Amino acid sequence: MTGRSLHDALLRALTSADLRRRLGRPGDAGATRALGADEAAVLRAADRARLERLARFMARHFYRERIVRLFAASRLLARRRGADPLGVLDTPAFAAVLESAELGSAATAEQVAELVEAALQAPLAALSYGRDVVAYEGALFRAEAGPRRWREDGPRGQTPVRSAHARICGLEWDVTGLVGAARRGETVPPDPPRMPTRLLVALGPSGRVTTVRCPPAVERLLGALNGARSVAEAAAAVGIGEPEAARVLRQLVEVGAVEWAGDHPT
Amino acid sequence: MPVSIGAFYNPHLAPAILDAAGLIEHLAMADPPRADDPHFPAIRERFVLLLHDFLGQLSEPLDAVALDRARHLASLYRTPWAAEHLQRVHTTRGEAFVDYVFPPLYTEDLLADYVANARALRQALGLPLVLEPIPTYLALPVAGLGEAEFVRRFYAESGCDMLLDVSHAWLSAHYAGVKPREFLATLPLERVIELHVAGVEPDRDLEGPWIGAAVPDREILDLARYAAERAPALRAVTFDAFSSALTAETLRAGVAAIRDAFSLPA
Numbered sequence: 001m002t003g004r005s006l007h008d009a010l011l012r013a014l015t016s017a018d019l020r021r022r023l024g025r026p027g028d029a030g031a032t033r034a035l036g037a038d039e040a041a042v043l044r045a046a047d048r049a050r051l052e053r054l055a056r057f058m059a060r061h062f063y064r065e066r067i068v069r070l071f072a073a074s075r076l077l078a079r080r081r082g083a084d085p086l087g088v089l090d091t092p093a094f095a096a097v098l099e100s101a102e103l104g105s106a107a108t109a110e111q112v113a114e115l116v117e118a119a120l121q122a123p124l125a126a127l128s129y130g131r132d133v134v135a136y137e138g139a140l141f142r143a144e145a146g147p148r149r150w151r152e153d154g155p156r157g158q159t160p161v162r163s164a165h166a167r168i169c170g171l172e173w174d175v176t177g178l179v180g181a182a183r184r185g186e187t188v189p190p191d192p193p194r195m196p197t198r199l200l201v202a203l204g205p206s207g208r209v210t211t212v213r214c215p216p217a218v219e220r221l222l223g224a225l226n227g228a229r230s231v232a233e234a235a236a237a238v239g240i241g242e243p244e245a246a247r248v249l250r251q252l253v254e255v256g257a258v259e260w261a262g263d264h265p266t
Numbered sequence: 267m268p269v270s271i272g273a274f275y276n277p278h279l280a281p282a283i284l285d286a287a288g289l290i291e292h293l294a295m296a297d298p299p300r301a302d303d304p305h306f307p308a309i310r311e312r313f314v315l316l317l318h319d320f321l322g323q324l325s326e327p328l329d330a331v332a333l334d335r336a337r338h339l340a341s342l343y344r345t346p347w348a349a350e351h352l353q354r355v356h357t358t359r360g361e362a363f364v365d366y367v368f369p370p371l372y373t374e375d376l377l378a379d380y381v382a383n384a385r386a387l388r389q390a391l392g393l394p395l396v397l398e399p400i401p402t403y404l405a406l407p408v409a410g411l412g413e414a415e416f417v418r419r420f421y422a423e424s425g426c427d428m429l430l431d432v433s434h435a436w437l438s439a440h441y442a443g444v445k446p447r448e449f450l451a452t453l454p455l456e457r458v459i460e461l462h463v464a465g466v467e468p469d470r471d472l473e474g475p476w477i478g479a480a481v482p483d484r485e486i487l488d489l490a491r492y493a494a495e496r497a498p499a500l501r502a503v504t505f506d507a508f509s510s511a512l513t514a515e516t517l518r519a520g521v522a523a524i525r526d527a528f529s530l531p532a
Contacts, residue, residue: 003373004325006408008357010371015362042408050404057471062365068510104363148360184302185278 001038009039014055015103024048059101063112064089070141070209071116073175073182073189074134078123085119088112106165109145113138129173129192136179139169139201140209149205159262160234160249162225166202166257168214173197176211202257210255218248227261269500270314271525273517274508280305282514287312289532290521294318295343296508315343316460316502321350324383324397325376326358333390340391346501347394347459349429350387352380352420369400371408372416377423384424396459397421398429401437403472413438414452421457427499428454431462431506432490433477440475446489450496458497462506463490463524479507481520487527494528503528 012035013019022031023043031040043051067075067086075085088094093115101108117134124130146165174197181189200214200222214222217240224237235245252258272292275283277300283290284305292314299306309315321336322328328336340348354370356363370376388395399417411419421428430453439449465480482490482505494500505520522532 003371003376003410004358004379006373006406007325007354007371007376008359008362010406011354011357011364011368012362014364042406045407047404053472054404057469057476058364058366058368060471065365148356148363184300 001036001042005036006039006042009035009043013043013051014058017055017098017100017102020052020055056098059098059103060089062103063094066109066141066144067112067116069183070144071120071134071137073179074116074120074124074130074137076182076187076189077127077130077133078120081123083119083123085116088115088119091115104145104148106142106145109142113141116141129175129178129194132171132173132192133175133178136169136171136175136199136201139167139199140211143167143201143203144207144209146203148207156260157262158230158260159227160225160229160231160253160258161227161261162222163202163257163259166200166222168219168222169199169201171197171199200252200255200257202252202255204254204256208256212251212255212257218252221245221248222252222257225258269494269528270502271504271521271528271530272313272316272502273505273521274318275299275309275313275315276508276510276512276517277303277305278510279512279514279517280309282517284308284312286518286521289518289525292316292502292504294349294504294506294508295339295345298339298342310343315345316347316349316504317343317345318349321348321387323354323356324350324352324387325354325370325379327383328387328390333387336387336391340393345393347396347427348387348391349396349398349460352397352399352417367400369402369413370416371406372411372413373408374411377411377416377419380420381423384420384426388424388426394427394459395424396427396429397424398431398462399434399438401431401434401441401477403437403441403476405442413442414449418452418454421454426457427459428457429460429462430455430458430493430497431464432486432493433462433464433466433482433506435493436466436486436489437475437477446485447492450489450493455493455496456498458493459499459501461490461493461497461500461503463487463503464506464520477506479509479512479516481516481523487523490524491527 022028097111120134173192174195175192178189178192198214200212220238224234231246232242235242270291273290275293294316322332351367353367355368436446439446463482465478465482466475467478469476525532
């Protein structure tokens, strides 16, 4: 065991309710397998109350920061109507989520997003575009719950695949201007135009969520990425030229909506 | 050399910060300015800016992308030194991470990694690098160096300077059960070039005090003076409050309290 391996184990335990539960069960082989025998033994001997408190602190901070940042417009609109969805962090329902939270996972993000969306429903009910603001920001919140790449990757493959963390968001109102204004800290954001809008929300490698408009041709190209087709085959499947498909795919890779898989050239 | 008194740049308070030029002499930059921040050009002209971003986790070598980003920020801010936390927030492979400052384990292997990577970052930036220790809430029952020895050896072996967060030191002392001044006396105060000062507040999850975006109380201010009197290289004291919930009143009050404690006109 090294200090590094023990610290890795500590971070994994702090971010996983399941691992902490296993650590609390003497003889549970799952914790030993996941963390290493020596590392699990040290964590079992640690101050368990402080470990649990620290995990709760980290989780509440983690989701508070994301609600503030990713539900910025919904929250601004709700607060103007006397409600703040951050209040969900103080509810028994959120406490129940923490009991099984896996920080950064899609499943826990889904649970938290549902709580926030439920809390926003009544305050934004009177706004014709309220549902779309919540839907869009809910997509941002869910898309953000993906893996981080903390360092540059090695060689890439040559097969384009749609990222599991990219999602299409279809809206009746174009709320992107409103959301942008709320994020800039404007206290009176503009009303959005009523305009059917399709947006592609994706998680970039560094954890940044990006939104781009998604015209039908781009959506078709994304749909053609089945994990087996090459760039040329995907272009042919949607009836566009390969150079055009390659250009669009490069942009989609930059925002995290598409990844390169398969063998890479040596 | 006179000591500069400053604060963090909170973009939502930019007009109030610009009004307080004189009271606030420098600004620590925790995040890069948004491209559409209308106040940043004036902020950049009026204040000394201190780079205090997440440049990377120094238990791992920084890659070329991270180094380029750090160089870009240093150039944008014209910063006299670059600051980073002495922290470890993600595992070696990056699959588990927290979203809040978190200290490493104080072991020989991690010390060697931090020293090597901090040296490399300092050389790559061509600037003094100052590292800010993070308070220890949970100490694991494992043989190691202890926080004070790790910190002392880190600065001695890396050639970095120290950013001492007085509240962090107070919290480390509190949770280790030692007196704050005794804890401070174990740190290499001769290497301190910047102090951070903020309030501590009760935290419901930790069931004890923790860092808060609050005006520091008399005990913290007295501790800051105590540290400053033993830090001959001290250049700056920063009110450490960076939060979207921070008000202009609290920002001004925090800076004014520090100025008062250091017998400087408010």
